[in-house]
Amino acid sequence: MKIDILSIFPEMFAGVLGSSILKKAEEKGAVSYRVTNFRDYADNKHQTVDDYPYGGGAGMVLKPQPIFDAVSSLSEGNEKKPRVILLCPQGERHSQAKAEELAKEAHLIFICGHYEGYDERIREHLITDEISIGDYVLTGGELGAMVIVDSVVRLLPDVLGNEESHRxxxxxxxxxxxxxxxxxxxxxxxxxxxxxxxxxxxxxxxxxxxxxxxxxxxxxxxxxxxxxxxxxxxxxxxxxxxxx
CATH class of the missing domain: 1.10.1270.20 (tRNA(m1g37)methyltransferase, domain 2)
Structure with missing residues (x-):
């Protein structure tokens, strides 16, 4: 499995992906991780990824362009379209059944937002899944992505050693x-x-x-x-x- 994570704080993932079962899974070749700062895909010299919401209101909204371009780049060469997962408190509640479903995929892309929210065109035209890890709001999607990645990777063949462990x-x-x-x-x-x-x-x-x-x-x-x-x-x- 390939797991891509889009975040403007990629350093947050180093300890989680480089430790314990998640690290061992990568060493066994069951999974590969890539964490990308989607600022790198911004089309302006200041690498701005957010802007004020149309109609006014508090907070900033993530722009569609950097995220669309990042997902397009990370998806190149795939025979099958990847599952593109938006971490969002409005999404479906994560569950063991969802983890088992995602564990059957070859490529997952997680989008971790910050600020007030996402441009709605990201939801409508880019993602395949919106997932929440609970009925509360965090400062960003990074912690949610870590939780879901952990729940999925441990289900991959040979990761836990004993298949009965997760069953x-x-x-x-x-x-x-x-x-x-x-x-x-x-x-x-x-x-x-x-x-x-x-x-x-x-x-x-x-x-x-x-x-x-x-x-x-x-x-x-x-x-x-x-x-x-x-x-x-x-x-x-x-x-x-x-x-x-």
Whole structure:
């Protein structure tokens, strides 16, 4: 996968893309990153990328020309049009399902805005997706782009090493993930559930399903409304409700 990021603050990405799983993914050849300052595409000597809004109002608006030209340049040579993602609080809420969808693409371009907003022609004629990471406003799209890139890259083949790691993540299955424990089995009187140390793999799997249902029912019951329970899951959820 190729990931291009357009930002007027490219230095913000050095630590994130050069660390941990994102760095290892690039070293493995699963992904390549390129962060571009779209001021470089401005067609004026002062490299101005924003201007006052027509009709008046507070703030400045990003001009279409630098961003259109940057995306055109970064897309050259592609057999397939890239997904062009606008980070915007008005966009659809990012989700695990969206991350899984984007992880199937060959080329992603993220546009990180600042100031008051974008010229509407960018939305209407250039982008393929508008995404928000939450119902709040940040000073720019950079942090949102970092979040989405992380959520996508970890899904690429061989990035995590164990394919089951992300398949059982919260939201990947439609439910929240079950609790995890590690050694020691008894820490200051706080003990690991006996089922997990029993060696009985079928019982362990049933415990994990049940605790996943319990956590989802208690914390995000809305997820269960869109989830189709198996017969076993329905039985276990009934048990959970009686226990609680």
């Amino acid at each position: 059982k993540d919260s939201y990947s299955s439609g439910l929240l993930e079950h609790p995890h424990y590690t050694r020691p089995a008894d820490f200051r009187g706080m003990k690991v559930p006996e089922t997990l140390t029993s060696g009985n793999h079928s019982k362990i799997e049933e415990w994990r399903i049940k605790e996943s249902l319990r956590r989802t029912w208690k914390r995000r019951p809305d997820l269960l409304e869109a989830y189709t329970l198996t017969d076993l899951e329905a039985k276990l959820l009934d048990e959970v409700k009686k226990e609680e």
